[in-house]
Amino acid sequence: CLQGMHHPCIASLQLVNAKHDTNSGLKHGTWVHAAFEHADTSLQKIVYATLDRTSHTITGRALPPLMLRSFMYQLLSALAYSHARGVAHGNLAPYRVLARELDVENDQYLLKLADFGFSPPAAALCNEELPIRPSRASPELHSDNQRKRYGPANDLWALGTVFAEAACGNREPAVYMMIQELESVDDEQMENSLHMLCDDGRDLMRQLMRAEPTVRITAADALCHPYFDGIHEQCAVVGKYLPPSRPPPCKFLALCAHKVWVPGLDFLVEQTELNSRMWSILMDWLAVVSHKFKFVPRSLQLAVDFMRRFMAATRVSRKRLQLVGIGALCLACKHEEVMIPNMNDFIFICDNAYNLEELMLVEVEILNHLQMQLHVPTVHDHLNQMLIELGSVPEHPDGEDPSKLVKWCEVLTLMGLAQHSVAIFDSAVLARCVGTLCGLLSHGVASQVTRADGTSSAGKISSKLSERVCYLSSAEDWSCLKELVKAIETCMSENREVILKCHPEYAALKPVQQLLDEYVHDSSRRANHLKARDVKQWAEKHYSIEHTRSNNLFAEFEDTSNKFLPKKAYMRGITTGDLPTFCIPAVTAALGHQLLAERRSYSNSVAS
Structure with missing residues (x-):
């Protein structure tokens, strides 16, 4: 997922290669070699003067206000970029933020967000348990939640804890516990505990630490927070590497892979043995x-x-x-x-x-x-x-x-x-x-x-x-x-296993009204929905009894697919009472045929 992620504040992947080595001393060895850009130090070392992970008893350096704003802006910019591309970091912490030293005496560093190894897979976005639990877990990931929600919002909570840690220069237990319950903390108590932050800084902290992930501020919105007003003029690093004129990140749905295959190209055209x-x-x-x-x-x-x-x-x-x-x-x-x-x-x-x-x-x-x-x-x-x-x-x-x-x-x-x-x-x-x-x-x-x-x-x-x-x-x-x-x-006529073995419920033959009722989203807005008589008319037009019988797609017996695994797929069945029966693939295909007929009619009218 790091391929193509080019951002000043994300450690770039310079080289990657996979190799299968049968002489590795193991029975089987497959190695993936990845090389990232060089970094001089890390946020962990800047705050605590050590690369080792530290406990809450260690006191480090509280970052100056401008330096803290610069670091927060850089990290939010990196997160906004990766989130737009559909990638969450998964376990943000000071020792996972690298840095290039630009001017150490004047506290000028360019941060590099690194170590995306905890980035949750798509299947984990709503899963009962993920084998890896982030050390700075947001409330929706706590063990008492049956349904855990992994995703970009977790990164913003973790960044809030890093924000407090960098501001205080330590992981003071009292402060750390307070920010976990920030929504129940009044302004006076928060100001006493985080007096080194300005009012805008404390407001940003509150928005990062909201318990409900759906109302937690996003990285893109946080970049526009008043806490960062004037940051481009006041901080040379931000002004140079993250100028306001920087184009927005490419959205995930607009991504495309290396152009080996392009849509519309027959990928089997060079395959002499395949069809x-x-x-x-x-x-x-x-x-x-x-x-x-x-x-x-x-x-x-x-x-x-x-x-x-x-x-x-x-x-x-x-x-x-x-x-x-x-x-x-x-x-x-x-x-x-x-x-x-x-x-x-x-x-x-x-x-x-x-x-x-x-x-x-x-x-x-x-x-x-x-x-x-x-x-x-x-x-x-x-x-x-x-x-x-x-x-x-x-x-x-x-x-x-x-x-x-x-x-x-x-x-x-x-x-x-x-x-x-x-x-x-x-x-x-x-x-x-x-x-x-x-x-x-x-x-x-x-x-x-x-x-x-x-x-x-x-x-x-x-x-x-x-x-x-x-x-x-x-x-x-x-x-x-x-x-x-x-x-x-074709799928129905060839009795594909994707229907018969995996999803036999979609081969069930039912009256049109019953089928439509099963897929209706909001029954209170029934006036907007397709009428059963119209859908029935289109289905009978494109899948008449004669047509389906001639193609062996007409069931001559009562449907039993709800009781037994069907051995044959049918588009249409015998009439139940006065109502013909169809399967949902037949109804869906009939809607497709009707759309195509409308398209042909429009094309003919334009041509004439």
């Missing part, structure tokens, strides 16, 4: 593996990104395809998961077709080819922003199980990525397609939609789906939607 059918088989198998290990959605999606970039420039034989797939998934879960399976488990699930050394070698090969750039946005990341805007997921993870809609979004994404013609599109493009279809299912009307001419307008109740919920703008978006609809149909 799109093999890609589908591999992805279906990896989906089952991920389901068995209960990996988070980002793990498999990251593995897809690794494989695309690797296979775009490296020939892979048919025999090694499964090895590359499991190697990419192994790397992805090491990046994302809290609890990582033993590598021998990956060998076992491959039916011992490869040995441990082969798996470790392919990991090294992929790592070096990707230049260690593993921290990239996935479909899940882009889609999550749309679901937050729709109100389908909370902005801050709360530990609750995801809704049925969110799970269907994840399955729909997997169905798309298993189709080679969809996998060649950028993650953001696929996310817009999935977000549009699932937004129609759950909300019926979005606050903002993208119109056919590319402009934006407010969503409204309309007979046209594209005026209700639509995030699609470019021709590439519409091409991806077309291929995604085909992918859904």
